Amino acid sequence: IILLAAVQVQSFADRDEVNEMRLNDLQGKLQDLQHILDERAQTREQRFREFHELRARVHSLTESKCGRREFHCEDSEVHCIHDILVCDGANDCHDGSDEKHCENPAYAGATFHGNEFNNKCEHDFNAEHIHVDVIEEKRYNDFPSISLLDVKVSLDDKSSKMYKGVYSYGEKAMVLYPEHGNGFGMICRFDTDESKFCHAEFISLISRNVCAEAILTLKE
Numbered sequence: 001i002i003l004l005a006a007v008q009v010q011s012f013a014d015r016d017e018v019n020e021m022r023l024n025d026l027q028g029k030l031q032d033l034q035h036i037l038d039e040r041a042q043t044r045e046q047r048f049r050e051f052h053e054l055r056a057r058v059h060s061l062t063e064s065k066c067g068r069r070e071f072h073c074e075d076s077e078v079h080c081i082h083d084i085l086v087c088d089g090a091n092d093c094h095d096g097s098d099e100k101h102c103e104n105p106a107y108a109g110a111t112f113h114g115n116e117f118n119n120k121c122e123h124d125f126n127a128e129h130i131h132v133d134v135i136e137e138k139r140y141n142d143f144p145s146i147s148l149l150d151v152k153v154s155l156d157d158k159s160s161k162m163y164k165g166v167y168s169y170g171e172k173a174m175v176l177y178p179e180h181g182n183g184f185g186m187i188c189r190f191d192t193d194e195s196k197f198c199h200a201e202f203i204s205l206i207s208r209n210v211c212a213e214a215i216l217t218l219k220e
């Protein structure tokens, strides 16, 4: 019995040791995982920050009686609603103007092109002709006020770069930033009555200033 008890104790001790090794191993894996998650969160956070800065820039460039992230209803009196309520399928403006013009001109397969003007960008952006190809568009039911975009921007048909961004139904604008690295963000604002043209502004991600413009036309 004493012998059996001793074997039992020994096997418990072994099991403890094995468990501890497994725990250490899991702990290590958990740390690796945390590290990966932290890195991803940082990238995502940075992207969101860039996106919000670009949006803030859009707002500061346009005169609106409504606040940032607000949509100006078309009725005569100033009536502002949050832009996430635009094109969500329910009337929030008294006149229902938040549910008008809800087609996305930047649909997958759409190509816009145009020549730039007012170019005073510091470097690296001396293209004359700009091509914007919308590669993919996704709109989620639980967040219908924007469509997520994957876009290819080509300069003078020589170089091209992938961009990510959104079409905002509230702002009637495409807001794009480069998928990798620095360079230029782009905001292209559509006229609510004419979805075949947009006024593009290129914003240096270094100086945060608009340094070139273009009128982009939908290629048909």
Ligand SMILES: [Ca+2]
Pocket: 085, 086, 087, 088, 089, 090, 091, 092, 093, 098, 099
């Ligand atoms: Ca609405």
